[in-house]
Amino acid sequence: MAKKSVSIVIPMIGGAVVASIVWMLGPGARWILENIDGVTVGGPTGLTGKDLAAALDAVRGRVLAVATGLAALLAVFYTARNADTARRSFQLGERGHVTDRYSKAVEQLGSPQAPVRLGGLYALEQLAQGTPDPEFRQTIVDVICAYLRMPFTPPTEGTTSEPAGRDPQEERQVRLAAQRILANHLRHHSATARPWRRIRPADRNARHWPDVRIDLSGATLIDLDFRSCHISEARFADSIFIGDSTFAGSIFVGDAMFDGTVFHGAARFGGTTFDGAAWFERATFTGPATFAGATFSIAAQFEGATFNRAARFTGAAFVGAAWFGGATFAGAWFAGATFDSDAWFGGATFTDSALFERAVGLETAALGGVHLAPVAEDVVRTWPTAWKEAPDGTGGRTLRLAHPPAEGADDDGEPGESSAT
Incomplete structure (x- = not known):
């Protein structure tokens, strides 16, 4: 409606302006000379003859100059308007072209x-x-x-086709x-900082898609290589990883969900940064699991996880709470790891070596119900200085805090409380 009104008003205004200019070039010139310029025409003291003609010509010249300027402005307006219309038409056409390409690609x-x-x-x-x-x-x-x-x-020998043919x-x-x-x-890839250079380094991330969320829940993934990736949010719950999986050096800005995931092969998360919560509850690692040097900024949830091979958390930083309750470790390496918040290991099972030397922040960890499976004499187990092995009362071994909290605290397996049975 607004565009239609403009289309009607502008020609009306233009017609009125043209009529006014024609009048000023004719009899209106004398009126302008007398009423606007204040010049006396005729009589003993007014302009007559050639002087009057020259004055009228000057008025008409000014009017023509103004008319020329208005015409130029009008031309610019219509040119811009036509250009905008053409641009909109092009954008609509381009959008339609993109939509067609997208539909065809999805159909393929x-x-x-x-x-x-x-x-x-x-x-x-x-x-x-x-x-x-x-x-x-x-x-x-x-x-x-x-x-x-x-x-x-995944194809195996003798497999000829998928259900879809x-x-x-x-x-x-x-x-x-x-x-x-x-x-x-x-x-x-972060550009290398070169403070001595004034020229901005070339963009090394021209192909990077920022702020992308991925949802691969329940997917079957083969030899996935997501090293050095920057992901806004990631969902891999109940996914199956065939072969080795690599997330080394990646950054998960939002939550990273690997609940119930099965890793058939090595799982490499060394140096990965989890800025959101990291969920590995009930995950199964059939091959080596490497989280060495990883940073868990909010929470690390490994409750009920199964590590069938060595789990390496060497030098990992647990800024938020860390849950390993009910997890099973066939080899646990936490040497040099840092726990800045609560840590739960209650109900965990250690079936092989366990290395916790130089681990920091486990003085109040929850250890209720930890089970230490018998191992050969050459298997090494080094616990944090705040932990000690003790009989579990059933003929096996468990872990307890070397310095349990003051008597009277409830024994419910919460961090900072005794693991006595």
């Missing part, structure tokens, strides 16, 4: 032919890389994650490509 992901599915993935990657709209980019990431969450059985070996390659696309654009 449903093709039974692996090359077509690969083409759809790479088309989505190009769209995400070329858009300035973070919401549209997040939508594309969500589509790729949804593809990886689709049911998939897809070749399992080809589908494996498609999924590896989807994982690489995510990793390549989540990976973030």
Whole structure:
């Protein structure tokens, strides 16, 4: 409605201005000379003859100059308006083109032919890389994650096809490509600081997609390499990792959820920073689990986790609370780890070596119900100075605080309380 009103008013104003200019170039020139310029015309003291003609010509010249300026302004206005209209038309056309490309790429992901599915993935990657709209980019990431969450059985000898009629070996390659696309654009390399240089270093993160959330809950992932990634929020609950999985040096800005995840192979989280809560409750690590040098800023939840091989937390920093209650360790390395808040180990089981030398902040850890499985004489177990081994009353061994709290504290397994049974 507003645009229509402007379209009507402007021509009316333009017509009135043109009529006024025509009048001022004719009989109106004398009126301007007399009433605006204050010049006397005629009579014994007024302008007559050539002097009057010259004065009228001067008035008309001024009017023409003003008219020329108004015409120029009008031309600029219409040019800008037409340019804006053209720009809007182009944007609408471009948006429609992008929508068509997006729809076609998503449709390709449903093709039974692996090359077509690969083409759809790479088309989505190009769209995400070329858009300035973070919401549209997040939508594309969500589509790729949804593809990886689709049911998939890794190929084994004798496997000929997936339920959808897809070749399992080809589908494996498609999924590896989807994982690489995510990793390549989540990976973030910090530019090296060079204070002696005035020129700003080249952007090393031109392909990085900032503030991206990923949801790969329940996905089957193969040899996932997410090292040095910068992720806003990550969900891997109940996912299955086939082969080695690497998150070394990554930063999880929001919560990182690995509840119920199964790692078939090495799980590498060395040097990873968890700025949000880290959830590994009930996770199973069939291969070595490395969290050496990791930082847990809010909370580290490993309650009920199973470590079938060595769990390395050497030099890890637990800024927030750390839960290892009910966890099973077939080798636990916490040498040099720092616990700045509460720590729960109640109900944990240690079946092999345990190295806690130089670990700090475990003087009040919850140790109720810790079970120490018998081990060979050559297996080394070194506990924090605040802990000691003791009989558990059933013929086995457990852990207790070397200096239990004052008598009268409730024995409910909370940090700082006795683990006496």
